[in-house]
Amino acid sequence: MTTTVRSVHARPVLAPLDPPLQTASGEVPTAPLVLIDVETSDGVVGHAYLFCYTPMVLPALTSLVTELGAAVVGTSDAPRAVEADLRARLRLLRPQGLATMAISGIDMALWDVLARRAGLPLVRLLGGSPEPVRAYGSLRRMAPDDVRVEARELARLGFGAYKVKVGSAGLARDREVIAALREAVGPDAELAVDFNQTLPVPEAIRRIHALADEDLLWVEEPTRADDAAGHARIRAAVSTPIQLGESWWGEDEMTASLRADAGDHAMFDVARIGGVTGWLRAAPVAHACGRPVSSHFWPEISAALLAVTPSAFLLEYLDVAAGVLRSPARVVDGSVVLADEPGSGVEWDEDAVDRYRA
Template identity: 50%
Template sequence: MSRSPALVIRNLRVRTVSVPLRLPLETSGGTIGMAPLVLVDLDTEEGVTGCAYLFCYTPLILRPMASLLVELGEVIQGAEAAPRSLEAVLQRRFRLLGNKGLTAMALAGIDMAAWDALAKASDLSLVRLLGGEPGPVKAYNSCGLGLIGPDRAAEEAVQLLEPGFRAIKVRLGYPDLRTDLSVVRAVRAAVGDDIVLMADYNQMLSVPEAIERIQALADEGLYWIEEPTNAEDYAGHARIREKAGVAIQMGENWWGTREMAKCVAAGASDLVMPDAMKIGGVSGWQRAAAIAGAAGLPVSSHLFPELSVHLLAVTPAAHWLEYADWAEPVLETPVRIEDGHAQCPDLPGAGIVWNEEAVERYLVQ
């Protein structure tokens, strides 16, 4: 890893935006039509600014998240922008409260922004700062394809392949198994046998229901099935996995690597897909990659494609990047897709640069 110059934190600037999705996502938990984002700018005395964003899932927590980050900005003002040191200081602050939810998200945002600042100060892309080289990472399109029925799902699936993807993900969890089967078969008929097709139940099934449905889907050519039951039920997922006949994918709801380690130890998943924000930012991802490597588990990403393309490029067991364009409207340089691969940019930092005109348009006061 390259040696980075010392940077001193001057302040933390925080803005909230609500960005309309090009393809609203209808899941068993509700429809996502807007992306509520918190934009984080970590300014340093040396004139370098590190950038990151947090996906808040619901606009209800935009203000609480922004307020928490503003308070934390005062805590770290004057400190060195050294991610591991910052993490240690902030973790101590929340030891009694615990590090999940808003707290974990805020700390991850600071971590990601600090790593971005260090890479920029070193005039290196994040992947090079972490000791790797930029290169293509295979990606699947995870935009849209929610619970919209067989006909619309088939049409949308073809649309999602147009940018050059060779893999897409469909959400399942219809009121009955018959509809799940109809949707998968309609999508497969529309895209052909050469396209990789993943599926996600978004935790909506009981363990017995999951076993029944996944066994029925076992011959439909699905590459993996995500979180068929409650994400915290590792024993339940292990039971499902034993009888599935399809690879089980978990990880997007792990709050830190301790939860990941428990899940892996329980044998709950064939594959892993940490979320850069929930796992602990860049620093947390590095620990997660080590756990996955020791267990021999392929590592995919969840959301945050701009950052994840760098992280996967330095992950030995890198598998798939989940592409979602939810933040693209407020970015100057979105992730570029070529031949089904996300291209890792070789520019200083993680490549997150705000489109200020768009930020102003979608700003939430």
């Protein structure tokens, strides 16, 4: 029986973030999310969500998901077919930014449909098994005292690695933040830092050289994400591994970065890389280029995808959607535990959704 897309619904919410997410570029006090429900002709409903950082673009992203969803109603519900159809419709616009996110969200919901219809967890549908996926605790706060408190809470979950955001002030402040994190989690934990694209290339080289004695797991996005040549200069000048990828819009941008030798690691954001379909295209390329793959946000679906990624490294545990999920990602002994239930693991807490509706 051929099944088709019956409807695509998108709902905007402002979910709570406690504590708020801080970066060198500003603070995100609530999580602007688009909740997506795709129903197919046989009555199966799949779910996915998108996180867009600022409420200013929440109406636009919600509308885009709705309009693109309407365009595929009545067509095959096969995720690859829908993704190809939507990309073809937007070819003259070169689908990036919000357009890629909208396509990715619909794609994720359709893969959830496939897994539910098959009665399998997404990871099993993709050929993997629901084993725990090693994760790192990703901190939301940046002030040293706040870092100590948050890191001690994360340490109770058994993580062996942590990431903290730096770059809001000078080198001395970066060292203070890293020292606060080490004090909280102990000398044996692996630490990474994220500059969130804030440094010019010469300053990034100087700053990373100065932090060499910290023995960091990686330094993430030290300069502009679209500056592959600049990141290649940084990588060639420092010994600390460079982490890139959360800002890649699809596998083409990933490939350009890999060709430029811009980083040592790859980090996939499932909403930017192209949903489940885009991730599955990108992962073998990263593996062939010898790049360990970690994830950015989306711990539920990213855990399933990392479980079938040949060069999987670490899952980022920073759950921005927990406030509207019935069963948020669960961490045991520093690993995210995959539920052995049909679907991708995304189910709405409808009472919370009503409460936080934007």
